[in-house]
Amino acid sequence: MSFARYIARGELARALDDMARGRVTYAPRREGDAVVFRPRAEGEEPLLARATVPPKGVIFPQSERLFAFIREKDPNDPGHTTVRLDSTVDIEPALIFGGRPCDARGFHIFDRVYLNGPHRDPYYAARREATVVVTLACNKAGSTCFCHWTGCGPADTTGSDILLTPVGEGADAGFVAVAVTERGGAVLEAANLPEADAARSDAAQAVHAATQAALDAQSPARDLSATPARLLERFSDSDFWRDMSDKCLSCGACTYLCPTCYCFNITDENDGGDGMRGRRLRSWDNCMSSLFTREASGHNPRMGKALRLRNRVGHKFSYYPQLHEGVVSCNGCGRCITGCPVSVDIREMVVRATEANEETPNA
Ligand code: SF4
Numbered sequence: 001m002s003f004a005r006y007i008a009r010g011e012l013a014r015a016l017d018d019m020a021r022g023r024v025t026y027a028p029r030r031e032g033d034a035v036v037f038r039p040r041a042e043g044e045e046p047l048l049a050r051a052t053v054p055p056k057g058v059i060f061p062q063s064e065r066l067f068a069f070i071r072e073k074d075p076n077d078p079g080h081t082t083v084r085l086d087s088t089v090d091i092e093p094a095l096i097f098g099g100r101p102c103d104a105r106g107f108h109i110f111d112r113v114y115l116n117g118p119h120r121d122p123y124y125a126a127r128r129e130a131t132v133v134v135t136l137a138c139n140k141a142g143s144t145c146f147c148h149w150t151g152c153g154p155a156d157t158t159g160s161d162i163l164l165t166p167v168g169e170g171a172d173a174g175f176v177a178v179a180v181t182e183r184g185g186a187v188l189e190a191a192n193l194p195e196a197d198a199a200r201s202d203a204a205q206a207v208h209a210a211t212q213a214a215l216d217a218q219s220p221a222r223d224l225s226a227t228p229a230r231l232l233e234r235f236s237d238s239d240f241w242r243d244m245s246d247k248c249l250s251c252g253a254c255t256y257l258c259p260t261c262y263c264f265n266i267t268d269e270n271d272g273g274d275g276m277r278g279r280r281l282r283s284w285d286n287c288m289s290s291l292f293t294r295e296a297s298g299h300n301p302r303m304g305k306a307l308r309l310r311n312r313v314g315h316k317f318s319y320y321p322q323l324h325e326g327v328v329s330c331n332g333c334g335r336c337i338t339g340c341p342v343s344v345d346i347r348e349m350v351v352r353a354t355e356a357n358e359e360t361p362n363a
Pocket residue numbers: 247248249250251252253254255288339340341342343344
């Protein structure tokens with residue numbers, strides 16, 4: 001399924017209204033220095049800027065209720081308590097507009113774990129099923145973008161239902177919209193748009209090629225096929241990881257800004273002081289936090305930040321690819337680099353881990 005429609009720039013808000021009929025639309029909005037995904041009102045002109053925070057929270061909320069619980073004592077036998085659970089999953093049909101290909105590919109990384117792994121996650125599955133992803137292809141490479149190293153790219157359609165590419169300028173500015181999935185096709189049809197003619201489709205291809213060329217000029221794509229093994233060889237090199245993590249503050253910003261980080265913690269929250277009713281919550285957690293792997297005994301197998309950073313890099317570029325047919329669980333969006341208060345650069349770690357071992361294969 002693949003067909004293309006054309007949306008004139010001035011028609012975008014109307015087309016989005018039609019595509020999102022019956023759905024909550026999440027689109028980029030500026031809040032202070034940040035650009036975040038927020039519900040969009042009908043008719044609202046969408047911001048086309050690249051968001052500083054990915055849209056993963058629409059499908060995998062930062063904190064969500066898994067179920068509510070009520071404990072009831074038997075009045076005739078106070079030692080006997082029953083527990084009632086309400087595990088209703090409250091899901092709204094949604095449409096995410098304006099994420100970039102690296103954002104959409106993040107959902108694909110999640111899918112392998114939460115949909116296609118040994119334990120299908122019903123909460124994630126229900127939201128993913130109910131959400132249409134309309135992605136904006138990039139026409140400008142950011143200074144920290146390295147999607148072309150990781151199997152992603154400025155016009156990658158992985159994880160998207162519809163891909164929009166900006167074409168033309170001034171009065172002739174618009175978007176070529178390509179349906180990637182059947183669901184995307186149905187949504188695009190509903191917008192009643194003209195077909196994209198050959199000239200506009202060619203213009204979209206030219207935008208893809210130009211952005212790819214700009215990325216290549218900025219930093220030639222690297223072959224990361226040896227990286228999973230190289231990182232494992234580096235596993236016990238504590239000097240290397242200490243050096244890499246020297247300035248890390250363990251703040252976790254890199255993980256919260258990452259479209260592919262999917263770890264969580266589970267806590268119970270009581271409604272009153274007696275613990276008889278409350279809810280179980282799932283909230284984002286991350287391997288850069290010192291408490292993430294602390295065991296009930298108090299032992300923590302990843303005591304220092306060097307071991308935590310090793311896990312973050314190793315998981316994305318070694319352990320995940322080894323479990324998932326070579327797919328790297330980093331999309332090269334660069335947000336962890338721009339968002340890190342001390343500019344820890346994941347590219348540098350991957351390159352140094354790989355290159356140092358090339359020089360000294362038995363290091
Ligand atoms: S954002 Fe930077 S300082 Fe904070 S945990 Fe990540 S690497 Fe460390």
